[in-house]
Structures are given as C-alpha cells and as structure tokens.
Amino acid sequence: MSLTVYNTLTRHKEPFTPISPGNVTMYCCGVTVHDDCHLGHARSCIGWDVVRRYLQWRGYQVRYVQNFTDIDDKILNRAKAEGSSMQAIVDRYIAAYFNDIRQLNILDADEYPRVTEHIPAIHQLIQALEEKGYAYAINGDVYYSVRQFADYGKLSGRQLEQMQAGAGGRVDPAEPERKKQDPVDFVLWKSAKLGEPAWESPWGQGRPGWHIECSAMIRARLGETIDIHGGGGDLVFPHHENEIAQSEVLTGKPLANYWLHNGMVTVNGEKMSKSLGNFTTIRALLDGNWSEYPQPIDPMVIRLFVLQAHYRKPLDFAKAAIAAAENGWQTLKDSLALDLQQLNLSSPIPSELDAESVNRFQTAMDDDFNTAAGLAVLFELAKALKREFNLRCYQAEKECSDLQFQTSLQTLTRLAQVFGLEASRETVSAPEFDAIWIESLLQQRQQARQEKCYAESDRIRNELQAVGITLIDQPNGQTRWHRH
RNA sequence: GGCGGCAUAGCCAAGUGGUAAGGCACGGGUCUGCAAAACCUGCACCCCCAGUUCAAAUCUGGGUGCCGCCUCCA
Structure with a gap:
C-alpha cells in the first residue's frame, strides 16, 4: 500500500515517491503580509499542515518551507495609507500570522524565508535567465520572455494562443503594459518608483517581481527539485506556471515532482477573497467577532470544518456549517478528554494501536489525503468509546476489556493528532x-x-x-x- | 473564447464496476416524578438522456447547472 497524490501537473493521482527515500522536501506558498489572514488562508495552512503531519506519521522525514512575501504593492499601499513603513506593516502582520496560525494548532514550518532576505539570490537567477536569453531588460524593468519557454502552460494546461489577455478583467490601466515585448511576458524585476523601498541591482534601483521570489527561495533553501510544491488553486496560473518557467529553464530539471493545490473557501458559492470583500478573518472567528455567529469559535472547530471536505474541493463557509462542526467537535472532544479516573482501569496505556482503525485511516489518507474518510474512522472510534465509557460509568457494565478500551482511546488520540485535533485539558479546577x-x-x-x-x-x-x-x-x- | 474542476439524503460529505461510509439535523422507543444524560432505533434507487456490461453513483458519449483560473489572489 502506498500513498497516492493528485498531481496538478499530470492531472492524475500518482504513487508518491520522494527523490530521497524516507525524506520529503515540501514548499508551500505562504501569504503576502499586508493584512490579517482569513479563512481561505486558514484552509490552505491547515491542509498543508495535515499533509505534513501525515507524511511524518507515515515515517517520512519532512523538511517544510513556507515563505512570506514581504515586499509587494499591497504592503506598500497599506504603509502609504497608514503613513507607516513597509517594515512596520510586515512586522505587524507576520506577528498576526503566527498568532492566528498557532492558535489553529498548525505546526511551525522548518523555515520561513522572506523575499527581502533573498535579493542576491534573485539577482543571480534573473541574470542567469538574461544570459540564457529568457529575460530582457527595458528601462530598469526586466521581463521573462514567455514564448521562449516551450513548456510554458504545462502546469495549468494552457496554450498561449488561447489565452485572452485581460480576461480576468484586472489589468491595471494605470500601469501600461507597453514596455513588454509581448503581453504574456511577466516581470522579474521592477524599477523603483520614487519613495518606495528599493535595492541596488544590475538593472538599477528596484525590487523583485512576484514570481521570482519562490523560484529563488526554493532553490536557496531546498534545492533544484523538490518533492512537493503546494499552494492554493488560484496560484496555478500564473504564479506556479511562472515559477516553473523561471526555474526549469535554468536547471533543465523539474522544479517539483508533485504539484498539489487546495480548493477555495467559498461564501454562498463564491470564492472568499479580499477583493470581493466577502472574507472573514481567522481572528474574528476565534474572538467571536464574526457578525453572523458572535461567539468565540474553538480553533479545533475550524480545523474540523476544513477537514470534513476533501482538500481539493471547494468548501462553502456558512454559519450552519460552523455550527455543525461545533457539534461534531463536541463529540470528538468528549471522547478525547474522557475522565479515565472514574473508571479504575487496570491496564496501562498500550503502545500498540488498534490495527483495523489504523488500517482504515491509512487507506483513506493514502488516497490523496482523504481527510473526510479519515474522520469517519475517528468518529466511529469516538462514539464507541463514549458508549463504552457511559456503560461503565452509569451502568457498571462493560463490553470490552480494559486493554481494548485503552487501545481504542490511544488510537483515537494518535489519529486525531495527525489531524492536529487535540482536546486541551479543560481547566475545571473547581474551587x-x-x-x-x-x-x-x-x-x-x-x-x-x-x-x-x-x-x-x-x-x-x-x-x-x-x-x-x-x-x-x-x-x-x-x-x-x-x-x- | 480557452483551460480545469464539481453535481450523492434537510444540510455537510466519503465512495471510481457488484447493488450507498461518516458527521450535523430530525423522528420513534427504553429509562425518568419531570427533565437531562445515556442506551436502542428509523432516515438516499446517487442532475438529465443514451450507450457498454450479467452488473454503473462508479465506465463511454451527449446534455444541463454551478465554481475556479486566463497575469491581485491561499
């Protein structure tokens, strides 16, 4: 039995085989730190967190890197609007990010590289692209010459001729595209505007374009080819496509063997996003400041809500869905936090887990991280445990041995941990x-x-x-x- | 216009050839002074049409609807 993952690149589920047996390198696109994270970000982070935890559970040594984009128009705009500095905005929202994400019990990545720490590496890449004839500079801007790269479009399944320039309706008229030789080209280095942070470069003062950062950071931190590259489905094109163009043209090797993308969180069927304004921040949910449901929501409820859907599918966010997840979490939590002292159990905590449950769980998760099916195993364990507990507690009967009971509980606890679901010990120190x-x-x-x-x-x-x-x-x- | 994805009960959601996991909600019952808790129990022919097959939610073809992306995006 082996792990199978859906690879956006091939549009198929494939057996997962890492480059180096037993080791996995994984890079997931992080956030641009210009504002608080919303539920869409939470979904992404929880998804990759569980992928990582599961790989570890399966015995892999995982090296997980997630970047912060800390130089970007939106950050600059925010700084400008607040009369503040880019650095101040970045510091604030990175701190906010960690606060939110850790509350959601998302494990820290091994490294959190930032764009501004990788300017020399970015220069190097752009220069190499220039030397190979894949990039051209015009008045301090440097562009990637997309048509030079024969494989362009292989990730997103696009053909250049069939793309409609500006179909997304978001081309900024204030930023004329006329400097580009071809509308499909994208910027690697942007010349500095007055009053904006800028770095010296072979092309003059400026700053990196969006896509080059990931190519540079992956290379600097993980090497030329990594096992897993993850990100939101909305990054497939152009971001990931461009990363491939930048990196593979230089190395002649795949940037990543497996491209994984999570589905969007939707609201009334529409993508949750900053620009649509239909977003709810993680903070608001945790703090009880979500207008539709003004009470603090347990971080575990958010995890459960996210994991009840398959990671590649859209997930609709609504009050009723959160309420249902709350009840569901109550069920799991009741069993995870059983008060064993009431039972006088004779057997010690076993080291062996329940083989059948583990097997079913693993089968589910091996199939492209099917967390919904995995949760079914947890719920069945939880309900059986609760039933047995009540039987023992209220009716002084038992239907299984102490060892079986302990084994089930241990299994539930361990499997729930793979999902990052943990019942914090209630502080019920009644005076x-x-x-x-x-x-x-x-x-x-x-x-x-x-x-x-x-x-x-x-x-x-x-x-x-x-x-x-x-x-x-x-x-x-x-x-x-x-x-x- | 192009590319990709999705359509399973009141809601969420697994299932990719052998006759529908799980969760939430809801109903019935036992117990109870009442109630709660607990326990038992009920609840789907899988968007439409055609085809392949002994057998299809599951494969093929054709529809319909919804969503994402086509240079802001997790």
Missing part, C-alpha cells in the same frame, strides 16, 4: 467550597425528592443549571453532576 456548596444543594434536593417536593427539587436543578452545572439522576438513586 473546594464550590464542590461543597454543590454537594449540599444536592443533598437538599435529594431530601426534597424523597419527600416528593418536586417543585423544590426542580428549583435546585435550575439554580445549578444557571451556573453551568448539569445534574444527572441515575437509576440507582444517585445524582451525578458535571460542568458544561
């Missing part, structure tokens, strides 16, 4: 007097029930419910309670 107070109320209520003073009994139930304590009357006459 001592609290417990005493509750116990005394319980006694009063017990008394009332025996005397059939049900009004009083219900009053006490409601009083406790109001402070978040739920009472459960058991068949044996005892009453349990727990916080909600």
